[in-house]
Amino acid sequence: MSHFDNPEHAEFRRNAQSWLIENLKEFAKNNPGDSLTFDQEIERSKAWQLLKFEAGYAGIFVPKEYGGGGLSFVEEIIFRQEQATLEVPQDFFFIGNALTVPVLLMYAAEDIKEKLIPEILSGRDIWCQLFSEPGAGSDLAGIRTKSVKSGENWTVNGQKIWNTLAHIADRAILVTRSNPDVVKHKGLTFFHCDMKSKGIEARPIVQMSGESEFGEVFLDDVVIPDSYRLGEEGEGWKVAMSTLMYERFDTGEIPGPSLNDFLELVGEIELDGRPAIENDLVKAQIANWYVQSKGIEYTRLRALAALSRGEQPGPEMSIGKLVSAAKMQNMSALAMSLQDAAGLIRDSNISLSAAVFQDAWFNSPGFRIAGGTDEILKNIIAERVLGFPQEERPDKDVPFSQLKS
Secondary structure, eight states: OOOTOOHHHHHHHHHHHHHHHHHHHHHHHOOOOSSOOHHHHHHHHHHHHHHHHHEEEEEEEEOOOSSSSSOOHHHHHHHHHHHTTOOOOOOHHHHHHHHHHHHHHHSSSSHHHHHHHHHHHHHHHHHHEOOOBBBBBSSSOOOEEEEEEEEEEEEEEEEEEEEEETTSSSEEEEEESSSSSSBTTSSSSEEEEETTSSTTEEEEOOOOOOOOOOOEEEEEEEEEGGEESSSTTHHHHHHHHHHHHHHHHSSSSSOOOOOOHHHHHHHSSSTTEEGGGOOOHHHHHHOOOOOOOOHHHHHHHHHHHHHHTTTTGGGGGHHHHHHHHHHHHHHHHHHHTTTTGGGGGTTTTTTTTGGGGHHHHHHHHHTTTSSSOOOHHHHHHIIISSSSOOOOOOTSSSSSSGGGO
16 A cells, blocks of 8 residues: 555555456466567567456546546556566557557547547557657657648658657557748647558667667658547647656656665675675665665655646656666666676576666666656756756747758
8 A cells, every 4th residue: 555545546456456466377377478489478468458458457547438447547557556566468558558548538539539549458559659750859849750731631751760669569659740930849740640551661670688679660651641630730749748748657667677676686695705785885875776766656656646636747757767767777787797797697597686687787778768868857857847947949939940950
């Protein structure tokens, strides 16, 4: 039970916890997760998503007429918190469930909601997010992918990059520039689209970890119906910010090894002839990470309390992502260093702690970029949370077409 749970939420948490423990045990028995190919991982993830959907635990905050649970976003977050404490299948539906569904509920036409949302919640469709471009990552408003309207359709041309799961996605949310003759935050238009549309090519990007979590996407005369537009023409920035608001709420704590994993490791290995956990410098780091973890936890709990009052998550959710991404990178680096040469081994069968720190070390640089770089998040926190003056923006009142590339 959380300190912020009222009796109703506490009961929901207990029921969710019981359901997860009971069903994960049975699911693991029927769907073993060892030595799976990538395609098998996807099928296992789909099976788990469908199981949650049938039990009413997918899209808990979504109205029942669209296949959801009909409860609030508070119950949704409670379920995600409980699920995060357990070993569950890899989640290929994060973008659909956490980002797309809220935006569809806010901006999509009724027939679109009725068709697309149940397909997301049941695990039928995998979604991706086509935002970042080679020249517009941290400065998202600088995108150049162009959309031109003709009758009831739009023609889209451009390139997107660092798009999670784009190469396996069925559908996407997409932000484009529809009017270059206004300032860059204006003139953007937001769509959803079918990734199998003619003119869309998605290529996987091989990361230094050996995985291909991200893709790059090329759009060549892609025709998108105007009925797929989300929000008004030229209001794409507003829709995109709604999406990022939910993304930062959901990524408040970066997935990876926990402080308990680190405590277990330093209790097993020696440093200067003693257990590493007795070293003063190691203890100082543990204390620092503990304080950071508690800060993240209580920031999320305050946001949860705000949600229970009907308020929306705000820019303060950037704090969790900023702190936890750096914490994971630093903790993984120290864990590998303390293992000496064994820290170079990335075989989960023979490495200490099943190589979780090695995996996290490879993945952590990406987490400090994805969803907003450290520098961008610091600006957001300084300006929108702490109330500091905004930094100078020389392009503030200049039409996008007049900006130097």
